Amino acid sequence: MSNPETPATPEPIDPSAAAPPAAGEPELDERVNNRSRRPASAAFRDFVAAGWDTSAQEAEPLAAAAFTPARRAAVSARFPGERIVVPAGPLKVRSNDTDYRFRAHSAFIHLTGLETDSEPDSVLVMEPTDDGHEATFYFRPRAGFDTEEFFSDSRYGEYWVGPRDDLRTMSVRTGIACRDSAEAPEAIAKDLGSISVRLVRAADEAVQTQVDEARAQVQADLEAARAGDDELAEFLSELRLIKDSHEVDALREAVAITREGFDRVVAALPAALADERGERVIETAFETAARTAGNGVGYDTIAAAGDHACTLHWIKNTGRVSPGDLVLVDAGAEADSLYTADVTRTLPVDGTFTPVQAKVYDAVLEAADAAFARAAEHATRPVIFAEVHDAAMEVLAHRLEEFGLLPVTAEQALSPEGQQHRRWMVHGTSHHLGLDVHDCAQARADMYLGARLEPGMVFTIEPGLYFKAADLLIPAEFRGIGVRIEDDVLVTPDGVENLSAAFPRTRAEVEAWVRGAGRAGSTAAGSAAARA
Numbered sequence: 001m002s003n004p005e006t007p008a009t010p011e012p013i014d015p016s017a018a019a020p021p022a023a024g025e026p027e028l029d030e031r032v033n034n035r036s037r038r039p040a041s042a043a044f045r046d047f048v049a050a051g052w053d054t055s056a057q058e059a060e061p062l063a064a065a066a067f068t069p070a071r072r073a074a075v076s077a078r079f080p081g082e083r084i085v086v087p088a089g090p091l092k093v094r095s096n097d098t099d100y101r102f103r104a105h106s107a108f109i110h111l112t113g114l115e116t117d118s119e120p121d122s123v124l125v126m127e128p129t130d131d132g133h134e135a136t137f138y139f140r141p142r143a144g145f146d147t148e149e150f151f152s153d154s155r156y157g158e159y160w161v162g163p164r165d166d167l168r169t170m171s172v173r174t175g176i177a178c179r180d181s182a183e184a185p186e187a188i189a190k191d192l193g194s195i196s197v198r199l200v201r202a203a204d205e206a207v208q209t210q211v212d213e214a215r216a217q218v219q220a221d222l223e224a225a226r227a228g229d230d231e232l233a234e235f236l237s238e239l240r241l242i243k244d245s246h247e248v249d250a251l252r253e254a255v256a257i258t259r260e261g262f263d264r265v266v267a268a269l270p271a272a273l274a275d276e277r278g279e280r281v282i283e284t285a286f287e288t289a290a291r292t293a294g295n296g297v298g299y300d301t302i303a304a305a306g307d308h309a310c311t312l313h314w315i316k317n318t319g320r321v322s323p324g325d326l327v328l329v330d331a332g333a334e335a336d337s338l339y340t341a342d343v344t345r346t347l348p349v350d351g352t353f354t355p356v357q358a359k360v361y362d363a364v365l366e367a368a369d370a371a372f373a374r375a376a377e378h379a380t381r382p383v384i385f386a387e388v389h390d391a392a393m394e395v396l397a398h399r400l401e402e403f404g405l406l407p408v409t410a411e412q413a414l415s416p417e418g419q420q421h422r423r424w425m426v427h428g429t430s431h432h433l434g435l436d437v438h439d440c441a442q443a444r445a446d447m448y449l450g451a452r453l454e455p456g457m458v459f460t461i462e463p464g465l466y467f468k469a470a471d472l473l474i475p476a477e478f479r480g481i482g483v484r485i486e487d488d489v490l491v492t493p494d495g496v497e498n499l500s501a502a503f504p505r506t507r508a509e510v511e512a513w514v515r516g517a518g519r520a521g522s523t524a525a526g527s528a529a530a531r532a
Helices: 028-035 042-048 068-078 106-112 148-152 167-174 181-189 205-217 222-238 245-267 269-274 278-293 306-310 355-379 385-402 410-414 420-424 507-531
Strands: 083-087 093-095 123-129 132-139 177-180 197-199 302-305 326-331 343-348 458-461 464-467 481-484 487-492 495-498
Touching (some): 042 148, 068 106, 205 222, 245 269, 245 343, 245 458, 245 507, 269 278, 306 326, 343 355, 343 481
């Protein structure tokens, strides 16, 4: 065989020698539209603007609109005489010219009642009056069919993103006076030298920059102003600690969707065992239910098989699911209201816990039950939020002592100077739940960990034990076992309600759940084979 001719080495490209942009070449940030040629003729513009149905559909108030005035009134009472600025936030770029689905800042959602597809770049401004505040919602209203935005703007044009509200419709839906977002900068900055402004920071960089620059122009004390912004963030977070009835109903819906998702997960276990990335099979099964019945997932699903269950936030979900594994699934559906559930179940993929798996599972369940019981005591005595965690830790420390894993007694471990039991559970037992999976996160410690339980609070109870495969201080039989049990809890006047009580929870219930789904899957597979 003859040798091919050796190709010549190409000359390296010198970027500095590139020809300058041709006349009419769009600027770099406009070249995202290189992929298409937009019609620009006068004939097209006339034709595309004509012949559309412009009749308006009757608008209905949002379900939350009956509750948001009380929320805004609480803000008004706390900050009299001050302007309150709450941005929704902008669209966030995923890559190049593709955006993530928009979700507004949770404080904005709470005060306006807007849900899915609420308006990016919008701002709620509460202007002080003699008797409180007047709220105005500034957003970019829909563009008419006769405008260029209708067909050319891929972020806001209805040809691209679908129907959008005009000012009147949005006002009916929210119960708030609405104005064009183009007027927002003046409304935010006017009379800044004579009026104090508090801003929800980190929600919208453009609004934040505008406020900071306006403050600098009037020589405001920027350090004091930032402290005022922080105080607003704390208050808005604490305002959500106790849920109203609309919020509780929204959380019930999110939990119901989550139950449907877990049923799909259990049904998918045989397929997960057969797939190279079985954890992804589990993740997809849950997220299908969450997106079908709700807005999607409230946070990244954890589908952790075997030793992955010992990684607290395992969201890669790239692993195999093997016979004999426990699979820890931590998942929550976000309802269209944007309230999310947060439930964890640990499932034996074979339908039966091994003796050592059962021992660990029962210890975690006992800890969870102790936390429930401690929370319920609030009906007869003051109970501090942190006590719920303490109750779970007392159980786990004693069980770890029984297992022979502690180097000290349980009582010594439970002392502030000890804490050896926390090697196998480093996280907290509970967190508040609502619009954010870790709701009210900016609340002050004395309003969160140090607060008394009050009716209307919703939080999780989620103890766990995590025995990593690399842990050489424990017997080999424990290694690679991770168990967490998590439920969503509503504080009621006479105790607590487990919002996720419909989920199988005891070891026997979980085993029956998995085995029942396995039998159903086998029957379905057999029927399919017979039909074939």
